[in-house]
Amino acid sequence: MRNLHSLVLWQLGVAIVGGDYPEGSILPSDTELLARFSVSRTVLREALKTLAAKGMIEARARIGTRVLPRSRWNLFDSDVLAWHFETGPDVALLRSLAEIRIGVEVESAALAAERRSDQQAEALIAIAVGMGEAKTPEEFARADLAFHRMVAEASGNPFMASVSALVELALTAAFTISSPIEDAALTAAAVKSHGRIARAIEAGDAEEARLAMKAVISEGFARASSRMAEGKPARKGRA
Template identity: 75%
Template sequence: MARLEGRVRTTGELIAVISGRAPLRNLHSQVLWQLGVSIVRGDYPEGSILPADSDLLQQFSVSRTVLREALKTLSAKGMIEARARIGTRVLPRQRWNLFDADVLAWHFEIGPDVEFLQSLAEVRIGIELEASALAAQRRSDAQAEQLLAWADRMGEARTAEDFARTDLAFHHAVAQASGNPFMASISALVELALTASFTISSPVEDANLLRIAVLTHRRIAEAIANKDPDAARAAMKIAITEGFERSAARLAADGKVK
C-alpha cells in the first residue's frame, strides 16, 4: 500500500490516478492483481503449485471464466505454467517479464528493496540517456519549448500527484522528441517506474528536494534546446540517480531496507 493525497491506496490505484490508466474495476483485473501480488510476495514460491481451481474459485468468489482469464494472463507474463496432471506451477523469477507494467507494479505493491530499485534505475539509464541525446539532435522548436515549459511546471506542483503527472509528461516528451518510435514505446516502462517511485518518495515533500529536481530537469530541457547531446545525457543521468537516491533514502529512513 502507498499513501498520496491523504489516503492509502494500492499501487495499482495510484498508477491509474497519476498516469490515467484504467483502474482495477472488473473482476478479472482484481483477481489478477491479488494473484500477481501473492506470487511476487512469495506466498506461492517459485516452483510451487498453485491451489486447485476449485479452491481459487472459492477464495475469490468468481466464475471459472474469470479465473481462467486471470491465470492465462499470468502465464503470458511468464509467471506460471499449467501442466496436465500436475497443476499450475509458479515459474522461476528469471522467467518473469519484468518489463510488464503489472509485474513491476506488483513489486512496488509489496515494497521493493534497494537492489530492485537500483536495477530499475540502471535500465532507465540505458534507455533515457540515449533518448535525451537523440532528442537534442532531432527535436523541433515546438518540442524544445514544450520541455522547458514542463520543467517550469514542476516547480509549480503543490502535491505529489501533480508533480508525478508533470514528471511523467516531461519524460514522455523527451521520448517523443527523440524521433525514435521504439524509444517512445519503451517509455511505458519509464512511466511505470516513475509512477511507482512516487509511492515511495516525492520531492514535493521537501522544498529543497523539489528545487533540486526542478533544476535538474531544467538542465535536461536546456541541453536538448541547445542541441547538446552530451549535456543532455549527463543531466538525465543525474535526474535518474537523484530519484533512485531519494527513494533509497526513504526506504532506509522507514526501516524497509532489505
C-alpha cells in the same frame, strides 16, 4: 471497478509477487481457487491464462500450476509492475529500474538534442518550470513523468517512446516515492537539474543532455533509496 476476471488476476498476481506463492511452488487446485474466489471455472481459467502469458506460471499435466522463476516474468508488463509496487517496492527493484532508465533515457536525451522540434524544446522548458509549482508529491510525479515522456517523444525514435510507455507505472510510483516536494531545497535542485536537461536539448548539445539525464536519474534513485533506508513508507498513490 474491476470485473471478476481482473479481480482474480489482481489478487493472484499480488499473492505471487508478494511471496504467498513462492517461485517453484504449486498453486492451489482449481477447486480450492474456485471456492476462494467464488467465480466460474471460465473466469478462473482466463485469469490463469493471463498469468501464464505474463511468464509467471506454467500448467503441467498431473503436476499442477507452478510459479515460474522471477527471471521469466515480464517485468515490462504494467500489471506485473503494479503488483510489485502494490506489495511494496524494495531498493533492489528501484535500483534495477534506475539502471534500465539510464540505459534507455540517457541516449534518448542525446537523440532529443539532435532531433527535437522548436515546440518540443519549448515544452520541455515549460514542464521543468511547472515542476517547481507542484504542491503535492503526486503533482510533482505527473510533471516529472510528462517531462520524461516529452524527451522520449523528442528523440524521434518510436522504440524509445514505447519503452517509456511500458515502464510508465513504475516510473510514476518511483517518482512519487522519491519526490523532493517536502523539502524546498530539494525541489529547487530537482527543477534546476531538469532545466539543465531541457536547456541542453534546446541547445542541441547531445553530450550535455546525456550527462544531465544520467544525473537526474541517479539523484532520483538516491532520494528514493535514502527514504526507504530511513524506514519511511513508500507512497502508493498513482499519479
